Amino acid sequence: MVAIHPLKKIWLDGRLVEWPAAKVHVLTHGLHYGYAIFEGIRSHRALNGPAIFRLREHVERFLNSAKIYRMKLPFSSEELHVACKDLVRANGVPEAYLRPIAFSGYGEMGLDPTNCPIQVAVAMWEWGAYLGKEGQEKGVRATVSSWVRNDARSLPPQAKCAxxxxxxALAKMEASASGYDEAILLNSSGMVAEGPGENVFRVRDKVLSTPPASSGILRGVTRDTVIQLAQEEGIEFRRVDFTREELFTADELFFSGTAAGITPIREVDGRPIGEGSYPVTRRLQGAYDDCLRGRSPRHEDWLTYVA
Ligand SMILES: Cc1ncc(COP(=O)(O)O)c(C=O)c1O
Known part of the structure; x- marks a missing residue:
């Protein structure tokens, strides 16, 4: 984890405020009951200036999370796009992680949030690769968690709800306490779901696969990007469930996520994965990086320039 260094501004309820002024009351409803939906987005220094990656898709997922939770957002999709762009410009930091969040605010207590005001903020900070630069290069060590991914019948994983x-966090803390870099959660049927903040991909006999949305995962924007890039690179791809032991027998495994990027997994519970080289992962990392930095003319529409 990385300490946050304050930047200048945060967008709060429709306007840019000074960083220290972006505060909420301790009786903020969402703080007590977890009624908050959020996003994680990155901006990069691209060829033609600072650009936010797949902003449209992230805002769309934000609106869908709100819909699942019957949350009435007081801002439109267009207003949220402008908020993100204004924020990156106001802070003058091109390489950043953006965190839009909407939550039930101060006003009432008790489980039903219907009458609480909904507050919306977008903050940003500088955040390197979530699983470390070294992890992205050399791969990380993962463990299969004893905690089961929250089931769609109790907490819908496709909503990015706090x-x-x-x-x-239970899975991540368990992994860290046992000396691993990251956890892999199984779903309630015992099939591989995802990491605490990443999707999981497997390569076996040159075929790339990832669990389908029905396995109880967040439909990652990076996951979608990887799938499109794999198809363009001529890599055979399947959306298919896989078991815990199929993790161990993979030729390559990697995590994908806005925070983690594409990070190879070099070991799962003490078993080295493949031969320690990641040819498919490396190709996808390269293609992904080209997209983020505006070097892929074909995917220029994935970038929203902030200038
Ligand atoms: C649980 C979970 N799965 C997967 C992902 C990857 O999603 P994305 O690629 O949109 O960042 C994230 C990150 O947002 C996540 O929190």
Missing amino acids: ANYANG
């Missing part, structure tokens, strides 16, 4: 991350 409450889901209590499940993720």
Whole structure:
């Protein structure tokens, strides 16, 4: 984890405020009951200036999370796009992680958030690769968690709701306490779901696969990017469930996520994965990086320039 260094501004309820002024009351409803939905987005220094990657898709997922939770957002998709762009410009930091969040605010207590005001903020900070630069290069060590991914019948994983991350935090803390870099959670049927903040991909006999949305995962924007890039690179791809032991027998495994990027997994529970080289992962890392930095004319529409 990395300490946050304050930048200048945060967008809060429709306007840019000074960083220290972006505060909420301790009786903020969402703080008590986890009724908050959020996003994680990155901006990069691209060829033609600072650009936010797949902003449209992230805002769309934000609106879908709100819909699942019956949350009425007081801002439109267009207003949220402008908020993100204004924020990156106001802070003058091109390489950043953006965190839009909407939550039930101060006003009432009790489980039903219907009458609480909904507050919306977008913050940003400088954040390197979530699983480390070295992890992205050399691969990380993962463990299969004893915690099961929250089931769609109790907490819908396709909504990026703060409450889901209590499940993720249990898995992450367990992994860290046992000396691993990251956890892999199985779903309630015992099949591989995802990491606490990443999707999982497997390569076996040159075929790339990832669990389908029905396995109880967040439909990652990076996951979607990887799938499109794999198809363009001529890599055979399947959306298919796989078991815990199929993790161990993979030729390559990697995590994908906005925070983690594409990070190879070099070991799962003490078993080295493949031969320690990651040819498919490396190709996808390269293609992904080209997209983020505006070197892929074909995917220029994935970039929203902030200038
Ligand atoms: C639980 C979970 N799965 C997967 C992902 C990857 O999603 P994305 O690629 O959109 O960042 C994230 C990150 O947002 C996540 O929190």
